[in-house]
Amino acid sequence: MADWRQEAARAVEAELEHARETGEWTELGRFRKTGDGEYAVDVRGRRVDPIDDVRVAGPEGPRNGPAIPVRAELRGGVLWLGIAGPIPPDCDRVWARQVRSRESLERLARELRGLGHAPLADQLAAGELDRANDAFRACFRPGLRLVWGGPGTGKTTLIANAAADLARAGKRVLIVAGDEAPLDPGHDAERLVIQEHLAELTSIERDIAELDEELAGYDHAAFLAATRRIENHERSSSLETEFAEARSTHEQACDELAAAQGELRSVRETWHDSTVARGRLSEARELTAQVGAVSDTVATLSARIEGRRRFYRGRRADRRALRAADADWLRLEQRIADCRAQAAPLTDDDAVGIESGLTGAHDRLDAAAREEAAAHARFEQLRGRIAQLRSIGLASDQDRRFHAECLRLDLPGVYARREALLGRSPDRAARRGQLEERLWWLGERAHSRRYETGFSGRVVRVCPARRFVAERPFDVVLVDDAGSARLSDVLLAVAQARETAVLFGDFRRPGPRVRPPSIKNVPEVRRFTLTTPFAHCGIRTPEDAETHSGCAVLTRQLRFGTGVRALANSTGYDVLEGRGKLDTEVVLLDTAGAAPDYAAVVRFAEGTGRDTTAVVAPNRLQSEAWLAAVRDRLGVAVGTARTLPGDEFDTVLVDLTGDDWAERVRSFGAAVTRVRRRLYLLADLSAVKAAPIGSPLGAVNALRLQGSLTVRSLDEVVIPAPRRPRSATDRHVTVTNESASHDTMSG
Known part of the structure; x- marks a missing residue:
């Protein structure tokens, strides 16, 4: 297929025409300190592109004031920060340097058009795979192969182990996966000293500002x-x-x-x-x-x-x-x-x-x-x-009255203290500029060093959206989540493989999307953007995977118990097997047709301890409603099966109210299989009993009839927050706030 490079580039350019231009830095919001002493900024419900750098700065951005490089890790839609040293008082916001979608698409189109000799990419574009018998051995044999594995079958662990063995054997390995390692600018003694000086200067300036506020309207000359x-x-x-x-x-x-x-x-x-x-x-x-x-x-x-x-x-x-x-x-x-x-x-x-x-x-x-x-x-x-x-x-x-009032308020004393502070740092503006510029340079140096060390080792790990292209090819390219990735992205990654390329994924998970949806009927877009490598090679069902010679299959999962496995198999997987003693509690929370109190339900489901919790909603609107209820609970991830950040959680709550998921069978399977210990299904029991066989709710009902899940009334386990009698004024304020919240969500 000689012209696939140009067709794939045209597919990217069709989306590029509608991509918006964004700035270098994006404000993620104000960070807050949690009860555990950690710093975090909530980005749940937001689209966050891959992050290259994170700084703590003021409202004007990192280039208009002090900008402190921080350690950052995105978990469950919350960016957790590690901030070393003192924080200047005006550094209250988190700014991220992201992989901008427009620049990323431009790079992808440019690299696709400029691809030279790439035999493995040509082989993937032609849908031709080499024979695959064993998933692990496939990573060490030259050629192009696919590995299909359902949720919890250990694909990520297998990739990590294979990459480590390959690196020890002297091979350079590129891992393309959905998540990246935490950002860490490292420890810099000079940066900490600068932060201390800036904190002191900012404290003086804040004191001066407070004194200026006290002196508002005061004329010392008068x-x-x-x-x-x-x-x-x-x-x-x-x-x-x-x-x-x-x-x-x-x-x-x-x-x-x-x-x-x-x-x-x-x-x-x-x-x-x-x-x-x-x-x-x-x-x-x-x-x-x-x-x-x-x-x-x-x-x-x-x-x-x-x-x-x-x-x-x-x-x-x-x-x-x-x-x-x-x-x-x-x-x-x-x-x-x-x-x-x-x-x-x-x-x-x-x-x-x-x-x-x-x-x-x-x-x-x-x-x-x-x-x-x-x-x-x-x-x-x-x-x-x-x-x-x-x-x-x-x-x-x-x-006399003016003089007496000034003395009563001690305004001359306040003025004297302000003049003393001004005298302590007469050149503070120039000093601040020097410190801020030096701090910025140290941050840029830490950022460049991260790239030097992160992209020059034996094993390089990037996400698909980064569209990373190395200066020299890798010996082996291993792609995770290829079952839901764009073909064009995977082709660019495979083109960097000199000997071996193995694509791991689960084609039962929701596939790629394109923005705007109006271009999805463009032939190149359908072929290279909305198509996954598995579908391109003709693998769309478990039967296709098992019968295809170029696809190895992983069926033994290690994450959840029999109840969840039965739900997954009944909604499209069919072949998942258990191993060892796995026990996942499955509970149906019966709403009895009433609208649930989202906050109370999450309080019950979250429990205690440091277990991770996720809420999976059927659509974006319900996801936003859940997210509004858990804004103060940073340990709870919220989203749809497609947007939920993270692959697995100790507790998963799936919202089955108002939607039977009949049009989202793949999403239902992806939702329930992210659990490890406890799966809560929030639904109306009468709707579950009346659900047709073969639907997601029908699978839940079959599990109920088998006695593999527990049914509990929501009223018995959830204690709603107490309500106090409200006056007319309170009701007015509540209605106003609810209206404002609705307007915000709609916007």
Whole structure:
């Protein structure tokens, strides 16, 4: 078949035309902490593409804030997280980097068109299989073979054991299976330190935000202005008192200055009036000094003349000088007497007193002037300060009320704490950017290392939706769940096998679907997308599998007991056998035609312990109703037989109400065979009794008639939640909430 590559590519491209473009990262929701201390995000009921990477980040996404790589494992529709180190407060959402359907389809079409030499893929496209006798040995023999096995027959375990043996033998093995190993970014000490720093920064920013919220509407500048006006008012009142005292002091200084000026004027008048007398007294004092000199001259001359009795030379001149000196003395005495007569009644003491009084008056005037100047300066200073305060403004009653309210709420203290936090990390924006960028780089490094180690070993495990193509072919390709896989996906996987390809699967499980359903009539789509490898090779029934030479058959199942096996065989398997002592309890919960309380039923079915529980609904609408009832119970998987996450569970509850599953026989078989320990069938007993033979409900009735299941009334085992009387307001709120819930489900 030379052109199958192009036909398969056209089938993919027909679906690609309607595929929507999605972003690199998808928000899965807020994570929550469970009672066991684990973190989880509920994605039940959502279509989740294969996940490549998981980060915990904020609402803006991993590229707009801190993004912490986390360990993640998808179990039962719940993504369980392992988060190491502190979590920044703003990292409250889970973001996943998924295998985007559009890019995956583009890769599939591109790889199909570009396939070169692929003999095993050509063989599968032609429907030609090599002889298969034993399922395990088929993995070690060159060629292409199919292995059909019903539920619980150990296909997955057989694949794992065969891959391990092949790897030990030096073979490279590709396993294509529906589930993948948990994501684990590993331990990174540097990443933990960065998380601590980011948590601290975020805590500071959150504290600042909380303080900002407390300070909403608060104007610190207005508070300071009001404080200044209140202080101005108080200071102004104090200055008014000081101003009054300064004014009184200045007035006293002015009075003292005026008195000093008057005294000086009086002394100056007295000084002026005594000017002539003082001149005569001064002249008398000068003449008196001259009299003294003349007196000395007279005494000298007299002594010389009298001392020399005899005539001597110059005696005549001395006598003349003596007579002249006597004459001068007399003249001076007369002049002194005249001066004193003119100066009367002013005496020398009076003149000294007048001079001293004038000096004192000047000194007192200077002192009074200095005191007046100082008092005037103080007076003007206070007056200017008061004027300045009044120009700035004085407090009003509104200012006082505003100031008191701010102090009562401690808003200035809150503002001070906010400023202190801002001061602790002035460059926190730049620091946060550096830390976030480094954290992102560490996450990308862990992601790339996962690919390097996960896709370069001896055994590589991928899911079909990944459309993985290695750089060099594998020795052996083992495909699980090929009974419900698309032929085009399996062809791409088989094309990578150099020696051996073995396809395991259960064709009784629901087959592939295509979106949108409008393209299902396109010939290439019907042939390569809606067809499984088993159907393509002509194997559609257990008889076909047993008679086909290229298909090995696994019939011995190890999961459930005889009751479940009887239900499975009666709905299409026919050949399943038991092994060992397997005991699965089968219970029919009779609803008696009443609408069951989904939450109460799940509480009963789930029981206690760490057993896994699943609820299988007949269709999407009922699945959504069950899911709404168990949102708070993360350990319960919910879905239809086609969408239920997981292959096997300790307890399975199959909803048989409102639908007899007659059009979903394969789905019924897939639903009941996922159980290990307890199978609950929720149905109306009267509807079961009236069901036709060959239908799913008819098979349940046959099991009842054989005594292989227990019938229990739902009212006996389920205790509904107590109800309290509701007021009109409560009823209104309930109706509103129910309407909102209905709108959400419809959307």
